[in-house]
Amino acid sequence: MYAFDFHRPATLRQANSLIGKVEDAKILAGGQTLLPTMKQRLASPAAVIDLSGVPELVGIEQKGRNLVIGAMTSHAEVASSALVRELLPGLAALAGGIGDPHVRHKGTIGGSIANNDPAADYPAGLLALGATIVTNRRKIPAGEFFTGMFSTALDEGEIITKVIVPTGGKFAYAKFRNPASRYAMVGVAVGKKGSSVVVAVTGAGSDGVFRWAEAEAALGKRFNAKSLEGVTNPPAKDLNSDIHASAEYRSHLIGVMARRAVTAATAK
Amino acid sequence: MPKVSMTVNGKRVSADVEGRTLLVQFLREHQRLTGTHVGCDTSQCGACVVHVDGRAIKACTTLALSCEGANVTTIEGLANGTELHPMQAAFRTHHGLQCGFCTPGMIMAAIDMVNRLGYDLSEETIRHELEGNICRCTGYHNIVKAIQAGAAAMGGMKVAAE
Numbered sequence: 114m115y116a117f118d119f120h121r122p123a124t125l126r127q128a129n130s131l132i133g134k135v136e137d138a139k140i141l142a143g144g145q146t147l148l149p150t151m152k153q154r155l156a157s158p159a160a161v162i163d164l165s166g167v168p169e170l171v172g173i174e175q176k177g178r179n180l181v182i183g184a185m186t187s188h189a190e191v192a193s194s195a196l197v198r199e200l201l202p203g204l205a206a207l208a209g210g211i212g213d214p215h216v217r218h219k220g221t222i223g224g225s226i227a228n229n230d231p232a233a234d235y236p237a238g239l240l241a242l243g244a245t246i247v248t249n250r251r252k253i254p255a256g257e258f259f260t261g262m263f264s265t266a267l268d269e270g271e272i273i274t275k276v277i278v279p280t281g282g283k284f285a286y287a288k289f290r291n292p293a294s295r296y297a298m299v300g301v302a303v304g305k306k307g308s309s310v311v312v313a314v315t316g317a318g319s320d321g322v323f324r325w326a327e328a329e330a331a332l333g334k335r336f337n338a339k340s341l342e343g344v345t346n347p348p349a350k351d352l353n354s355d356i357h358a359s360a361e362y363r364s365h366l367i368g369v370m371a372r373r374a375v376t377a378a379t380a381k
Numbered sequence: 382m383p384k385v386s387m388t389v390n391g392k393r394v395s396a397d398v399e400g401r402t403l404l405v406q407f408l409r410e411h412q413r414l415t416g417t418h419v420g421c422d423t424s425q426c427g428a429c430v431v432h433v434d435g436r437a438i439k440a441c442t443t444l445a446l447s448c449e450g451a452n453v454t455t456i457e458g459l460a461n462g463t464e465l466h467p468m469q470a471a472f473r474t475h476h477g478l479q480c481g482f483c484t485p486g487m488i489m490a491a492i493d494m495v496n497r498l499g500y501d502l503s504e505e506t507i508r509h510e511l512e513g514n515i516c517r518c519t520g521y522h523n524i525v526k527a528i529q530a531g532a533a534a535m536g537g538m539k540v541a542a543e
Contacts, residue, residue: 119383119400119446141447148442149424151401161400165447189436193497213513214493215427218436219443293425295512 114151118160125169125274128162129249132270135160140272142185142224145216170223170274173197178281180204184223184273188212191222203284203378207238207302210288212295223273229321231262231353232296236322237315238286241304245277252277262321282306283336285377287370288316291357298358299366301325303374305336312371317352317363328371338375341368387451389414390458398445405429405440407448408455416456416485420515427514430486430493431455437493439513456485459492467538468492468531477527479518490514491528492535500536502529 120135122128132138139158141147142165150156164170170185173194180200182191191197192209211217211225211234225235226246239246239255246253249272258266267273288300297316304311312328315321325347331340346368349360358366386395389412396411408414408431420428422441429440432454459466465473468491478484494502494510502510507525516524 114401117400119444121446121449141444144444144447145424145442148403148444152422161444163444163447166449213427214497214510215430215437215439215490215513216424216442218438 114148115154115157117151117158119163120160121163121166123166125167125249125272128164128167128272131162132272135162138162140164140227142227143187143220144224145212145220146224146228146230164223164272175200175280176277178279180278180280182222182276182278184275185221186223188217188220188222188225189214192217200280201242201278201284203286204238204242204278207234207286210234210286210290210295222276226258226276227265227267227273229259229261229263229265230296231318231321232291232294232298232300232316234286234288234297234300234315237297237300237302237313238284239276239278240313240322240324241286241302241311242278242282242284243304243306243309243311244279246273247275247277248273259322262319264321279306283378285374287373287377289366289370299363299370301367301370301374303332303371303378305332305378308333310336312374314347314367314371317347317367319351319353323347325367325371332375336375337379338372341372341375344368383446385446385449387448387453389453390455400444400446402445403441404431404433404443404445404448404453407445408440408453414455414457418482418485420482420486425515426483427486427490428483430489430514432489432493435496437490454489456488459488466492467534468495468528471531471534472524472527475523475527475530477519477524478516483514483516487511487514487516487524487528491531494528495532495535500532500539502532504529 137159141163170183172183188208188211197205244255283305286302288297300315302313310332312325346364349364352360352363354360382397418428420426424442
């Protein structure tokens with residue numbers, strides 16, 4: 114890692130002021146992606162602003178029909194939260210499947226979505242759930258937040274503070290994990306709220322998470338895994354091909370994972 | 382250089398470190414606690430696992446300065462004098478190691494497993510929970526046996542203390 118200046122604000126107000134003042138600063142959440150990236154010198158910010166000392170960014174609470182999850186809440190906390198397990202068991206399962214136990218103790222929901230790795234789990238999950246991302250400046254619907262591979266709607270100096278997740282619908286996430294990295298080779302999140310269905314695919318798209326419109330239309334008529342029979346999988350030409358899987362295999366896996374996700378969502 | 386202070390194995394320690402100093406470097410190079418190992422340095426192998434505020438984390442993927450005020454336990458902090466921690470003893474009894482390089486991380490991960498999931502761990506649970514720890518010698522069989530026995534022994538110690 115190249116040397117950098119380190120800042121650890123104790124409040125969100127301090128963090129806001131630092132991010133406006135310090136040049137070429139990167140926000141450090143759980144660090145489970147940023148630190149390895151900096152070690153590889155793929156990122157070399159002049160300064161790091163560590164949010165791990167800001168307690169107001171951690172926690173999970175129920176507000177009306179929503180769950181509100183603080184940006185610095187770890188994957189382990191989401192996975193083991195009694196509230197999440199009761200109201201959104203599919204989201205608890207998603208968080209419990211990220212990385213390994215030690216990574217889940219450090220990695221955070223805010224860090225994961227700010228990074229928007231094309232094979233990360235949360236982007237697909239939050240898209241399918243119709244979540245809202247709250248920053249220090251505004252509220253951004255998940256549908257507008259994820260704008261491409263490693264790219265989000267966040268502006269310079271914008272800090273994610275919490276994520277609002279609606280409850281009461283149906284939701285499940287199924288992923289085919291790369292056995293070494295545990296990232297999704299293909300992951301499909303399916304969410305149903307009223308008559309609206311969202312099918313979000315991660316790990317496969319050449320430009321990050323995307324929605325699978327044909328599957329949404331079929332599931333909108335009848336929310337059952339059988340409805341996906343006859344729906345053509347997203348074409349391989351739009352998908353990633355790498356040492357882990359060919360685009361054709363990923364296309365096939367999207368159909369399999371979608372059926373598994375719908376089966377899991379309807380089982381509850 | 383900024384100064385960092387934390388409690389390591391019950392002792393208050395502090396040192397001047399760089400922003401980029403990793404927790405594992407702080408422990409090994411500043412505190413001379415070399416039981417915590419660096420296997421891969423890419424957050425894959427788990428040889429560097431320590432407990433920070435009671436939770437297992439990878440010390441190679443944590444900045445020392447992020448641990449200001451934290452309570453850190455390393456492999457050196459487990460034994461009571463010459464008496465091994467029950468999880469350490471179980472690894473010895475069940476020969477849960479060959480070269481021993483991954484062992485400190487395995488034992489810290491195993492104790493974290495017990496802290497979260499209790500004393501009665503199934504083989505399946507242990508194998509699943511060991512995803513973040515890599516061993517290149519043993520094929521894991523004896524590690525799994527050791528963790529199962531160590532967890533039960535920790536439970537037995539708790540009962541005996543009550």
